[in-house]
Amino acid sequence: MKDRFGAENRRFQYITETGTRLATLYGLEQVTAPILEYSQVFERTLGDDSDVVGKELYSFEDKGGSKLTMRPEGTAGITRALISQKMYADLPQKYFYYGPMFRHERPQKGRLRQFEQFGIETNPLRILDSKSPQDIAVLEGSPLLSNYLSNDSQKRFAFITETLSQLGIPFEINPRLVRGLDYYQETVFEFKSSSPLLGVQQGTVLAGGRYDGLVEKMGGPHGIASVGWAAGLERLSLLLDDTNVPATPRPIVVIPVPDRPPASTDIPATSVFVSDGAALHSHAMNVTKALRNMGLKTEFLHLTNSTSTKSQLPKQLTKANKLNASHAIILGADEMSKDLVTFKNLDSSKQKQCRIEDVIMELAKPQ
The missing domain is CATH 3.40.50.800 (Anticodon-binding domain)
Structure with a gap:
């Protein structure tokens, strides 16, 4: 958690304004959800044995005895909001959001306990996601998930990679890539930076994936396909040179x-x-x-x-x-x-x- 002034604030503003402009060009509308949610919104969706739920949630009881949590990510809250308004009756829905998130992690460069994200959600596995050296060694010798995909999953993944190639978007396939939230399924993805400004451990600046089962898990109807991602503003800000950010107009x-x-x-x-x-x-x-x-x-x-x-x-x-x-x-x-x-x-x-x-x-x- 930190204060921001001057040039750093201008970098954050530039990122959110650029994201808003691009999201609007793609037909997305802005959505705002509360910072505080009932804890079950995250406990039901992120996975009881995930690091986020097990170690990183800021949770407390209010004076009425309700258990509340400061949001650790945006997808679950946005999905809850769309279900409560029954907006799944008129698909597709496309939204973007930005704002502060909270996780009780060890603060370091590019990773804070209060951090900002810009994300998108459309229509609204964690498997062997361990950082233990022993588990990683076992994982290296384990069978690849890509060898056990269903025919539908294989066709869907082939379509995605072919489309990326046709659009001229470079990519690498990592069969061991996982995200730390249990609601993801099918394809997950990350945008990584090799800049020394971030370092190896904090190189991911944007990540997301597909989460078709989340709406149903939260009480909505079955079979709503959903995709979303979020970008970390702190890390993007570290990568921005002040010369890339438009100067504020002189008064x-x-x-x-x-x-x-x-x-x-x-x-x-x-x-x-x-x-x-x-x-x-x-x-x-x-x-x-x-x-x-x-x-x-x-x-x-x-x-x-x-x-x-x-x-x-x-x-x-x-x-x-x-x-x-x-x-x-x-x-x-x-x-x-x-x-x-x-x-x-x-x-x-x-x-x-x-x-x-x-x-x-x-x-x-x-x-």
Whole structure:
């Protein structure tokens, strides 16, 4: 569990926005499920002997005696939500989600106890999934599951691999690949990174599979085919260079400069001032609103209780530079009387008086 600021937050935002854009292109809708679920939602579906249920759940009893669990993954909760709304009556259903998950694991690089996932579910085995060296040695000499597939499973898997080849998507078949959740069946898959930024143990950045029996197991109808996957935002963020993430737009600042200070220094800086100050304040707020309505990031620098109006503008421009603003829109009584603004480029220090409509047109142009 950790705090996020600045560049790291921007990387997470970039990942979720990119995922949302792509999911929308594929016709998926966003779904949101609670962080807290009744414990049986996970205990019934993930497998009693899985590591997640046996060691990693954050579970507790509430004041009413109900056993609740903080979600360790997204699929079971999303499936529960779709069943409760009887949305299986109108198939197919395609959804995406993102948000925090919780597992009591040993924290390390790319693996936290509170972590973020972006996942998809459509229509909504764990076999020898042991990390013991002795079990792994036995597994290496055991028969391959791929040698014991039914005819239907073989045909389905062949169709998947042929489709991947036709789409030009590189893949490797790993007959010993398993996922740690018991509801998976048929094909499971992982996207792995060989980047040293993650290391060998944390190389999986996305994983999922088919889980046809989960809906029925949770009380829904029989025979609903389902596929889903989830990606770990922490690991994707570690792989992202900040140069890949679009920079946040620089703000524009609106600076009202009254001809005289507020009538009383007891009036808070955020209040509407009397006389010319009140009219100027309202006018500057309307200019700010117009810029924001055009989708322009805008900061309003409130009037200060200064005894010298001449000292206000340099202080506000200093504040604008600290905000890394690109432009300043300066408003005084003279500009307001002419229905103009002073438009200042803070990089070049060039400024001019013009109409606010002209400012908006100039700022709205692609940079």
